[in-house]
Each structure stands twice: as structure tokens, then as C-alpha cells.
Amino acid sequence: GAVVSQHPSWVICKSGTSVKIECRSLDFQATTMFWYRQFPKQSLMLMATSNEGSKATYEQGVEKDKFLINHASLTLSTLTVTSAHPEDSSFYICSAREGGKGEKLFFGSGTQLSVL
Amino acid sequence: GDSVTQMEGPVTLSEEAFLTINCTYTATGYPSLFWYVQYPGEGLQLLLKATKADDKGSNKGFEATYRKETTSFHLEKGSVQVSDSAVYFCALNQAGTALIFGKGTTLSVSS
Numbered sequence: 001g002a003v004v005s006q007h008p009s010w011v012i013c014k015s016g017t018s019v020k021i022e023c024r025s026l027d028f029q030a031t032t033m034f035w036y037r038q039f040p041k042q043s044l045m046l047m048a049t050s051n052e053g054s055k056a057t058y059e060q061g062v063e064k065d066k067f068l069i070n071h072a073s074l075t076l077s078t079l080t081v082t083s084a085h086p087e088d089s090s091f092y093i094c095s096a097r098e099g100g101k102g103e104k105l106f107f108g109s110g111t112q113l114s115v116l
Numbered sequence: 117g118d119s120v121t122q123m124e125g126p127v128t129l130s131e132e133a134f135l136t137i138n139c140t141y142t143a144t145g146y147p148s149l150f151w152y153v154q155y156p157g158e159g160l161q162l163l164l165k166a167t168k169a170d171d172k173g174s175n176k177g178f179e180a181t182y183r184k185e186t187t188s189f190h191l192e193k194g195s196v197q198v199s200d201s202a203v204y205f206c207a208l209n210q211a212g213t214a215l216i217f218g219k220g221t222t223l224s225v226s227s
Contacts, residue, residue: 034215041219043120043205043217044205044215044217044220105162105215107152107161109158110159
């Protein structure tokens with residue numbers, strides 16, 4: 001089946017630094033990728049939707065200058081948390097929609113970010 | 117806006133017990149409904165789905181029926197196994213847009 005690889009699976013960083021999370025579709029072309037964030041015991045909240053080659057669409061309340069999303073190719077999207085602070089500590093997960101396949105969504109394994 | 121509410125966990129069961137995890141939704145139109153599962157250390161996986169009213173999704177012994185009259189999509193399994201221990205998420209979407217998730221329910225099955 002289709003596979004989405006997300007890397008790294010966990011990262012610890014100092015406050016003020018930037019962290020990049022990669023999401024790759026390994027065996028299909030992902031025309032659309034979604035980035036979610038999950039706080040402990042909370043639901044997965046959609047942060048942004050990115051379409052290959054265009055700017056990401058951010059959900060209300062998500063700072064686009066803080067959470068930079070790049071979807072430069074059909075197999076790779078990146079989320080960069082800039083100037084991370086402890087409140088950015090969370091579980092981030094991406095999902096990819098296979099082009100032309102309607103509702104088929106595949107998820108990465110997630111990234112646990114801890115900002116000290 | 118659209119939303120999903122699922123029962124709080126954790127749910128703790130003995131092996132071979134009957135499982136129900138309740139899920140209700142609020143949505144305009146006619147969403148598709150999903151159950152996703154996240155096993156320890158792994159990513160989310162689609163467990164089953166239903167795209168219209170009265171549809172029943174089923175997979176690995178799990179079932180859920182799309183009930184429009186009660187806006188529900190409860191997950192059931194007749195006999196759980198230790199290997200079913202995971203976090204289960206109910207979700208919906210409209211017309212291929214991003215999924216909207218419930219908070220997740222942790223299931224722990226002991227032998």
C-alpha cells in the first residue's frame with residue numbers, strides 16, 4: 001500500500017531554534033498534503049493544506065510566518081517551525097492525498113517536538 | 117462548523133470482550149465517515165469508512181454503520197484481542213477535503 005514517510009520521528013530543540021519536519025510520499029504522487037497538530041489528549045487539528053507548487057492555506061489561528069510549509073514537489077512537503085518556543089511542543093503529523101484518488105489519504109508516523 | 121465527538125477513554129477490556137466506541141458527528145451536507153487506528157509507535161492507518169447513510173464499513177472484525185438519523189458512526193468488535201490495543205480516531209470529511217478528527221479513544225486489551 002501507499003506509504004508516507006515522516007522524518008524525524010522525534011526532536012528536541014532549544015528555544016529560539018528552527019526545526020524542519022519532512023513528509024515524503026514514497027510510492028505515489030501527492031498533489032495535496034495536510035499538516036496536523038495534536039496536543040496530549042486532544043484531537044488532531046488541521047494546521048494547513050498545501051498543494052504542490054502553490055502557497056499553503058492555513059487554518060484560522062495558525063501563524064503562517066511561524067509554521068512555514070513548502071510543497072515544492074509531488075513527493076515532498078516540509079513544515080518548518082521557526083523560532084520554536086516551549087508552547088510549540090506537540091505532535092505533528094502529515095497526511096498526503098494521492099492525486100486523482102479522491103478521499104484516499106495516507107498518514108505519516110508523526111513527529112514529537114519538544115522545545116526546551 | 118463540522119465536528120466529531122467520540123467517547124472519552126481509556127477503554128480497558130479483557131481479551132474476547134465486546135467493544136463499542138461511540139462516535140457522533142455534526143456536519144452540513146453528507147460527509148464521509150472514517151475510523152482510523154494508531155498502534156503504538158506507528159502512524160495513523162485507515163481502519164474502515166462509510167460514504168453514505170446506512171453504509172457499513174468493516175475491516176479486521178471491526179464494524180461501523182453510518183446512521184444519519186442519529187448522526188453516529190459507532191465502532192464495534194465482537195471479540196477484541198490484545199493486538200487491538202491502540203488509539204482509535206473517528207473522523208469525517210466533505211468532498212475530499214481535510215479530515216476532521218475526534219479526540220481519540222485509547223483501547224487497552226489485557227489477556
